[in-house]
Amino acid sequence: MARSSTRPTSRDVALAAGVSQAAVSLVLGDKWRGRVSETTAERVRTAARDLGYRPNLAARHLRLGRTRTVLLVVPALTTEFFAGVYTGAARVAAEHGFGVVLYPSPEGIGPARDPFASAQAALDGVIASSMAADALTAIRGDQLPLVMLDSDPTGSLGAATVNLDIADGVRQVAAHLLGLGHRRILHLAADVPSWTFDVRAKALAAHMAAVPGTEIRTARAPISIDGALTATETALTAPGPRPTAVVCDDDKLAAGAYKALRRLGLRIPDDISVTGLDDLALATALDPELTTVRLDAELFGERGMQALLAVLDGRRPDGGDIPVELVVRGSTAPPRAP
Amino acid sequence: MARSSTRPTSRDVALAAGVSQAAVSLVLGDKWRGRVSETTAERVRTAARDLGYRPNLAARHLRLGRTRTVLLVVPALTTEFFAGVYTGAARVAAEHGFGVVLYPSPEGIGPARDPFASAQAALDGVIASSMAADALTAIRGDQLPLVMLDSDPTGSLGAATVNLDIADGVRQVAAHLLGLGHRRILHLAADVPSWTFDVRAKALAAHMAAVPGTEIRTARAPISIDGALTATETALTAPGPRPTAVVCDDDKLAAGAYKALRRLGLRIPDDISVTGLDDLALATALDPELTTVRLDAELFGERGMQALLAVLDGRRPDGGDIPVELVVRGSTAPPRAP
DNA sequence: GACCCGAAGTGTTACGTATAACGTCCCTCT
DNA sequence: AGAGGGACGTTATACGTAACACTTCGGGTC
Numbered sequence: 035m036a037r038s039s040t041r042p043t044s045r046d047v048a049l050a051a052g053v054s055q056a057a058v059s060l061v062l063g064d065k066w067r068g069r070v071s072e073t074t075a076e077r078v079r080t081a082a083r084d085l086g087y088r089p090n091l092a093a094r095h096l097r098l099g100r101t102r103t104v105l106l107v108v109p110a111l112t113t114e115f116f117a118g119v120y121t122g123a124a125r126v127a128a129e130h131g132f133g134v135v136l137y138p139s140p141e142g143i144g145p146a147r148d149p150f151a152s153a154q155a156a157l158d159g160v161i162a163s164s165m166a167a168d169a170l171t172a173i174r175g176d177q178l179p180l181v182m183l184d185s186d187p188t189g190s191l192g193a194a195t196v197n198l199d200i201a202d203g204v205r206q207v208a209a210h211l212l213g214l215g216h217r218r219i220l221h222l223a224a225d226v227p228s229w230t231f232d233v234r235a236k237a238l239a240a241h242m243a244a245v246p247g248t249e250i251r252t253a254r255a256p257i258s259i260d261g262a263l264t265a266t267e268t269a270l271t272a273p274g275p276r277p278t279a280v281v282c283d284d285d286k287l288a289a290g291a292y293k294a295l296r297r298l299g300l301r302i303p304d305d306i307s308v309t310g311l312d313d314l315a316l317a318t319a320l321d322p323e324l325t326t327v328r329l330d331a332e333l334f335g336e337r338g339m340q341a342l343l344a345v346l347d348g349r350r351p352d353g354g355d356i357p358v359e360l361v362v363r364g365s366t367a368p369p370r371a372p
Numbered sequence: 373m374a375r376s377s378t379r380p381t382s383r384d385v386a387l388a389a390g391v392s393q394a395a396v397s398l399v400l401g402d403k404w405r406g407r408v409s410e411t412t413a414e415r416v417r418t419a420a421r422d423l424g425y426r427p428n429l430a431a432r433h434l435r436l437g438r439t440r441t442v443l444l445v446v447p448a449l450t451t452e453f454f455a456g457v458y459t460g461a462a463r464v465a466a467e468h469g470f471g472v473v474l475y476p477s478p479e480g481i482g483p484a485r486d487p488f489a490s491a492q493a494a495l496d497g498v499i500a501s502s503m504a505a506d507a508l509t510a511i512r513g514d515q516l517p518l519v520m521l522d523s524d525p526t527g528s529l530g531a532a533t534v535n536l537d538i539a540d541g542v543r544q545v546a547a548h549l550l551g552l553g554h555r556r557i558l559h560l561a562a563d564v565p566s567w568t569f570d571v572r573a574k575a576l577a578a579h580m581a582a583v584p585g586t587e588i589r590t591a592r593a594p595i596s597i598d599g600a601l602t603a604t605e606t607a608l609t610a611p612g613p614r615p616t617a618v619v620c621d622d623d624k625l626a627a628g629a630y631k632a633l634r635r636l637g638l639r640i641p642d643d644i645s646v647t648g649l650d651d652l653a654l655a656t657a658l659d660p661e662l663t664t665v666r667l668d669a670e671l672f673g674e675r676g677m678q679a680l681l682a683v684l685d686g687r688r689p690d691g692g693d694i695p696v697e698l699v700v701r702g703s704t705a706p707p708r709a710p
Numbered sequence: 711g712a713c714c715c716g717a718a719g720t721g722t723t724a725c726g727t728a729t730a731a732c733g734t735c736c737c738t739c740t
Numbered sequence: 741a742g743a744g745g746g747a748c749g750t751t752a753t754a755c756g757t758a759a760c761a762c763t764t765c766g767g768g769t770c
Contacts, residue, residue, distance in 0.1 A: 093429075112653070289657040296659060392719070398759090
């Protein structure tokens with residue numbers, strides 16, 4: 035009988051089953067066809083079960099050099115978007131026998147340049163979502179296979195990228211508003227240096243410019259309800275003709291815009307239209323419900339993991355942005371006649 | 373020169389510095405005072421830096437049997453509450469040289485009974501937040517040190533528990549509403565079997581019962597905006613005198629209640645008061661802003677990690693629930709005269 | 711001069727696993 | 741009858757690290 039004070043090892047199982055440790059490894063590693071008899075294999079399996087044997091992962095990792103674990107780095111967990119990304123990634127990973135460790139990139143915790151000091155797991159690869167470029171260099175320094183989500187495909191240090199077609203989403207928003215008759219737009223932009231927000235600004239400018247007589251005013255705010263509130267209030271109390279619609283970089287900013295508009299006595303959508311981007315639960319909690327762009331976070335995570343698995347396999351990941359969809363709700367309407 | 377195709381090991385560093393591997397281990401493990409001269413130590417350090425040496429964690433874990441990594445199991449990442457718990461836990465962990473791996477307990481991914489198959493890291497301990505009891509048995513089977521957050525202190529299989537004083541929060545809500553004059557309450561309860569929600573119901577019942585002439589009606593809803601919407605709508609269109617306030621088990625349910633009340637043509641707080649619990653960003657995005665109970669998620673995570681560190685140290689974790697605070701906003705007011 | 715002691719290291723081992731290389735039998739083919 | 745080859749295993753080894761036990765050497769003590 036093995037000591038109960040410590041976890042049983044494959045050798046304990048071997049002892050119990052009356053075979054060698056190697057046989058245990060073969061049977062439990064499912065590599066025994068033609069090497070061990072069915073009856074012996076069964077004896078090993080029952081012994082393992084009886085002892086409650088669970089392989090020591092550290093030993094396995096040391097031996098194999100691979101961990102079948104990947105790291106998902108996300109900027110924050112303050113919206114359910116990244117929860118969806120994780121869910122999708124973890125599902126695909128599980129289908130391939132991989133595990134996913136989640137690493138919310140800290141703002142105050144430890145050195146952000148070294149995710150691995152904090153998530154001490156040994157890793158086979160990394161998926162980084164919406165990360166700034168300087169964080170990447172540390173990751174690249176480790177030569178780990180890397181997939182970037184929501185990042186500049188041309189500036190990702192050669193790493194594979196997977197993106198949502200956010201530019202198209204913004205185009206759909208612009209087309210929707212232009213179609214309703216809006217010409218003066220306030221762009222409530224996230225005050226965060228990131229490719230994903232640059233894309234929004236560029237796409238909005240490009241599609242508005244196609245129609246003569248349009249005008250974009252830009253307000254910048256940190257991604258928080260209060261930040262968006264003050265930025266919107268300032269922008270709308272500035273002199274000049276008032277915009278008839280507010281295009282927000284994401285739903286959270288839109289929630290702040292709602293508050294600012296209420297405070298200014300403007301009614302949505304009668305006096306002014308508002309759009310968001312993400313389609314969080316928040317979007318339907320607002321009154322009126324928010325017209326926004328739905329992002330399929332789970333699919334995003336799945337595609338990201340598939341890309342990483344491809345890289346680990348030495349294959350080229352398939353390209354192609356993930357389509358997004360405009361969801362029209364109650365926060366947009368034609369502008370009032372001036 | 374070591375091969376550049378593979379990561380340098382401590383032996384490579386030893387070779388480069390002209391010392392033994394044991395000396396490298398001593399120096400880099402900071403256990404060399406009185407065993408290695410300062411000049412030699414410095415030579416080892418520069419060699420390690422030049423080669424870009426990073427210790428192999430799998431080997432270290434195998435040797436030491438500990439990983440300085442703990443697992444934080446949370447039910448979901450769909451609210452920022454658990455992001456705060458993680459942040460607090462990770463901060464305390466980092467101060468003690470520990471890392472935290474986050475494991476969102478899946479609903480569809482892999483076997484929920486075996487978190488470790490998915491988060492394949494080897495672990496020193498586990499913090500489980502708001503988990504159902506059956507998930508615990510699997511964890512306990514591994515004999516890992518365990519701390520439970522937000523769980524029944526008397527039924528946690530002997531594990532240490534850390535709790536927010538939610539009962540007191542509910543008491544504050546009840547006192548607030550009773551003080552305003554409310555007597556008929558609708559309790560919008562989460563339709564999830566969990567200690568944390570049982571506590572709410574019991575505390576509410578207990579404190580309402582202290583005042584004669586009070587009445588609690590209960591509606592159960594899954595924790596989603598839509599679920600809360602339909603549950604609230606049904607409850608309020610039932611026969612009998614209408615409640616004058618809705619006490620919600622959390623802010624998300626409150627958001628659903630808002631929608632139901634709007635749909636029924638009831639105005640908040642003039643026709644009916646609403647309270648939440650959590651104080652998410654959502655609470656201030658609602659119109660009117662939600663009266664709710666503020667939970668200090670980060671402190672919760674900190675205390676949880678401190679408790680786990682205590683257990684790992686063989687000490688007894690300090691007890692004491694974390695106080696919570698009622699935040700009165702615009703969603704509560706005295707009931708209208710009948 | 712014999713003795714001890716601390717400084718400064720080195721040699722060796724073990725952690726638990728996966729697998730390459732190596733033995734037996736025993737059955738079958740020629 | 742001898743060779744060949746599957747079926748069924750076992751033995752031995754390496755992964756990279758930390759730590760125990762040991763060696764060497766110069767100087768101080770009585």
